[in-house]
Amino acid sequence: MNIIKLDAIGSTNVYLKNLLANLNLENFTVVVAENQTAGKGQRGAVWNSEPSSNLTFSVLVKDLLLGIESIYDLNVAVSLSVFNAIKILGIGGLSIKWPNDILADNKKVGGILIENIIKSNGEIFSVVGIGINVNQKIFGDLSQASSLANMAGKDFDKEILMNSVLKQLRYYFNSLRNGHKKAIWQEYHNNLYRISTPSAFELPSGERFMGIIQNVSQQGTLVVLLESGNTVEYYIKEVKILY
Numbered sequence: 050m051n052i053i054k055l056d057a058i059g060s061t062n063v064y065l066k067n068l069l070a071n072l073n074l075e076n077f078t079v080v081v082a083e084n085q086t087a088g089k090g091q092r093g094a095v096w097n098s099e100p101s102s103n104l105t106f107s108v109l110v111k112d113l114l115l116g117i118e119s120i121y122d123l124n125v126a127v128s129l130s131v132f133n134a135i136k137i138l139g140i141g142g143l144s145i146k147w148p149n150d151i152l153a154d155n156k157k158v159g160g161i162l163i164e165n166i167i168k169s170n171g172e173i174f175s176v177v178g179i180g181i182n183v184n185q186k187i188f189g190d191l192s193q194a195s196s197l198a199n200m201a202g203k204d205f206d207k208e209i210l211m212n213s214v215l216k217q218l219r220y221y222f223n224s225l226r227n228g229h230k231k232a233i234w235q236e237y238h239n240n241l242y243r244i245s246t247p248s249a250f251e252l253p254s255g256e257r258f259m260g261i262i263q264n265v266s267q268q269g270t271l272v273v274l275l276e277s278g279n280t281v282e283y284y285i286k287e288v289k290i291l292y
């Protein structure tokens with residue numbers, strides 16, 4: 050496996066995408082950085098990470114056999130991979146907040162940013178960016194974030210954790226290829242934050258409302274039962290789960 054280790058870079062996702070433009074990289078090429086100076090988060094947000102304390106890496110996934118219509122399968126597989134790698138460390142209270150935040154005791158400890166590149170020949174390359182707050186101790190006062198070290202009261206080896214995530218990724222990709230999609234989706238649903246629980250949501254306009262998460266559809270939309278009795282589906286940029 051090709052692992053490119055960097056001291057400092059803007060974003061491992063951007064670095065890997067730029068490499069891809071010029072080189073024929075092998076599947077599962079990994080770029081990992083000690084320090085990201087312009088880390089990217091979901092919805093155009095910034096991903097801040099204390100230098101050297103945390104894991105920030107990107108993985109190239111080239112052989113996504115499943116096609117564009119099942120592209121959310123990759124998101125499910127990656128979320129479960131990070132979730133399980135953290136669970137194996139003995140950390141409890143874990144959940145997956147749609148679409149792919151990893152929470153421990155309702156605080157965000159991991160984030161995922163998948164960027165897909167569709168080549169002119171129809172091939173889909175995915176750059177899977179993973180950030181895990183491993184050994185950082187201090188977060189801003191109002192922050193909804195925490196780290197594995199804060200949860201467990203001890204530090205963890207970042208390299209061992211990254212290898213564990215990569216092992217999980219291989220396991221879930223193989224399972225998907227071998228036809229176990231249904232079971233994998235079930236596992237994703239079982240671990241979803243606030244599923245079947247009355248919850249508060251926010252629209253991009255700032256409007257807030259209550260509802261109950263029923264499901265995540267195959268296309269990755271969040272299916273919410275509203276107080277009116279209607280069911281609505283939201284794409285990722287259309288709604289935020291507040292609590």
Ligand code: BTN
Nearest residue numbers: 060089090091106160161178180
């Ligand atoms: C999110 O939860 O908003 C997604 C965060 C993704 C962060 C990772 S860190 C490695 C990779 N490089 C980036 O610039 N972002 C992802």
